[in-house]
Amino acid sequence: MARLNATKLAQRLGQQAEAVCRHYLSNGRKQGNYWQVGDVQNNPGRSMFVRLTGPESGKGAAGKWTDAQSGEYGDLLDVISESLGLTDFADIAEEARRFLSLPHPEPVPQVHQSRTPPVPSGSSEAARRLWRMTQPLIGSVAETYLRRRGITDLRGTANLRFHPNCYWRPEGDGLTQTWPAMIAAVTDLKGKITGAHRTWLTRDGSGKAPVDPPRKAMGDLLGHAVRFGDTQDVMAAGEGIETILSLRQAMPMMPMVSALSAGHLAATLFPPHLRRLYIVRDNDPAGDGARDCLVDRAIEAGIEAITLSPMLGDFNDDLTARGLDALVAQIRVQIVPEDVSRFMALTSQPAPGP
Numbered sequence: 001m002a003r004l005n006a007t008k009l010a011q012r013l014g015q016q017a018e019a020v021c022r023h024y025l026s027n028g029r030k031q032g033n034y035w036q037v038g039d040v041q042n043n044p045g046r047s048m049f050v051r052l053t054g055p056e057s058g059k060g061a062a063g064k065w066t067d068a069q070s071g072e073y074g075d076l077l078d079v080i081s082e083s084l085g086l087t088d089f090a091d092i093a094e095e096a097r098r099f100l101s102l103p104h105p106e107p108v109p110q111v112h113q114s115r116t117p118p119v120p121s122g123s124s125e126a127a128r129r130l131w132r133m134t135q136p137l138i139g140s141v142a143e144t145y146l147r148r149r150g151i152t153d154l155r156g157t158a159n160l161r162f163h164p165n166c167y168w169r170p171e172g173d174g175l176t177q178t179w180p181a182m183i184a185a186v187t188d189l190k191g192k193i194t195g196a197h198r199t200w201l202t203r204d205g206s207g208k209a210p211v212d213p214p215r216k217a218m219g220d221l222l223g224h225a226v227r228f229g230d231t232q233d234v235m236a237a238g239e240g241i242e243t244i245l246s247l248r249q250a251m252p253m254m255p256m257v258s259a260l261s262a263g264h265l266a267a268t269l270f271p272p273h274l275r276r277l278y279i280v281r282d283n284d285p286a287g288d289g290a291r292d293c294l295v296d297r298a299i300e301a302g303i304e305a306i307t308l309s310p311m312l313g314d315f316n317d318d319l320t321a322r323g324l325d326a327l328v329a330q331i332r333v334q335i336v337p338e339d340v341s342r343f344m345a346l347t348s349q350p351a352p353g354p
Contacts, residue, residue, distance in 0.1 A: 006077060006089070007057075009096045013076035014063030016100070017052045020076050023099065024083040025050070039067055039133065040074065040082040041165070047119060047129055050079070068118030069129040072167040072176050082165070082178075127186070127196035127219035134161035134183045142182035144205030150319040151245045153252055156229050159185040160241070168200050168211050179209040184226040184241055186219060186260070189271055195219025197226060197241070197260055217260055223269040229255035231271045234339065236308065237294070238280025238315075239265050239287065246316040247280055247308070250328045251335075254278075254343035262286035266293035276304045278335065282314045308334050 013020050021028060021035035027044045028037025033053045038045025047069035054062040063076040077092055080099070086092045119125045137143055137154065140162035146154065154160075166181035179200040186195035197217045200209035208214035226241055228248060236256040238244045244258040259265035262282070266289070270277070277298050281291045291307055298305035311318050311330055318327050332340055 005093060009093060009100075010063060010075040010077050011056050011061075012100055013080075013096060014054075014056065014061055017050060017063045017076065020063070020079065020099065021050050021052070024079050038129075039069070040065070040072070040079055042083045043133060045069075045129065047126075049118060050076075066118075067167070068121060069126045070167045071121035071169055074176070122218045124194050124219040128193050130163070130166075130196050130198075130218075131161070131183065131185055131193055134163050137162050137182070140164075141180045141201055141203065141205040142199075145182065145199075145201050145207070146242070146245065148206060149242055149246070149316055150324075151242065151249060151316075153249055154245075155252060156248075157245070159187065159226050159228065161185075163198075166198055166200065168198075168209070168216075170211075177211065179203070179211065180205070182241075184258070186217070186221055186224050187227055188224050189269055191227075193219075194224045195221045199241070221260065221264055223264075223267050225257035225259045225264075225268060227255070227257050229253075231255040231257075231274065233273055234276045234278075234343075235271070235274060236278035236280050237265060237268050239282055239290070240314065240316070242316045243280060243282065243314045246314075246319040246327070247331070249319060249324055250331045251343040254339070256280075262290040265290040266297075268294065270298070270301055270303060274303055276306065276336070276339075279305060279307045280315065281307050281309050283310055283312065306335065 025035060025037045025042050027042050028035050035050040035052055036046050037048050039048050048065055048067040050065040051060065051062050054060045066073045077096060080095050081092045084095065086095065119129065137157060137160045142162040161183050163181045163183050165178040168177045168179055180203060181201060182199040184197040185193050186197060188194050195218055199215045200211055202209055228244065234254065236247060236254055237259060239259060239262055241258045244256045248256055257268065259268050279291050279294050281287045295305045308331065312321060318330065328344065332344065
């Protein structure tokens with residue numbers, strides 16, 4: 001019965017799609033037969049398109065919308081829910097019925113404007129638009145998540161931010177969900193954003209959200225990375241964000257990059273003045289393959305390559321299971337002596353509690 005009521009309400013809203021958009025998506029504007037706005041939360045922009053005309057139901061129905069930036073879609077009940085922050089269907093239905101009972105005058109005709117082509121889902125521009133929608137990391141659920149992973153020193157993490165309601169869409173059929181997410185900016189050597197990485201989180205920051213996969217990347221990733229610190233002559237490169245941030249607890253002054261996967265780590269681009277590269281290895285076959293490829297490329301480029309190996313699966317496992325003192329001791333014997341005083345932490349802290 002609730003599904004039937006929802007279908008009928010969505011169809012009735014679709015009959016007044018433009019009025020719905022003008023009311024709940026007031027930061028947008030009409031573009032031909034579409035309403036164009038930043039997203040379903042009514043943020044300014046041009047990423048989301050709502051059909052203003054079309055059949056009552058089925059493909060191309062009036063009121064259906066698609067967000068070109070995130071690839072999400074829905075109907076006008078979703079617009080009411082997200083723009084007002086409503087989560088209970090009874091509240092959403094009540095608001096829809098209230099809206100439908102109001103008089104809605106005919107809109108003033110507008111001069112036709114050509115519609116800007118939507119940004120392809122998963123593109124670099126889509127990643128940049130997502131980044132512009134984010135909030136600071138500090139004080140967010142994402143900070144809570146990192147601290148529970150033993151990552152407490154967050155200096156130099158400007159390329160990490162937070163999105164409170166980031167869409168997660170399954171690979172095949174299934175319902176679109178929204179979860180808090182840590183958003184990482186993937187940049188090229190000049191600092192231009194070429195992609196973004198999303199880690200969906202539980203609402204209290206206790207761990208990753210119960211979705212599969214809980215992490216996805218978008219945009220142009222090959223050769224690029226999530227960067228922490230400004231690289232000069234020495235840097236460390238590894239796979240996962242948490243792995244790199246864990247290593248930074250022991251070497252907070254060393255510039256580091258997260259390539260996000262073993263395949264992308266092997267293709268990491270070298271800064272022009274790099275003379276020593278620490279390769280942060282994950283303890284698995286993929287990590288070994290990425291290390292070997294990156295060592296060969298570094299040697300060919302005249303760069304000294306040194307592998308840093310964890311005690312357990314990766315350096316975040318080391319940090320959470322053994323504590324920072326053990327991690328510092330493990331790293332100290334693997335880096336060259338001159339880099340100990342230059343980059344390593346002067347103080348340490350115990351392992352985080354459960």
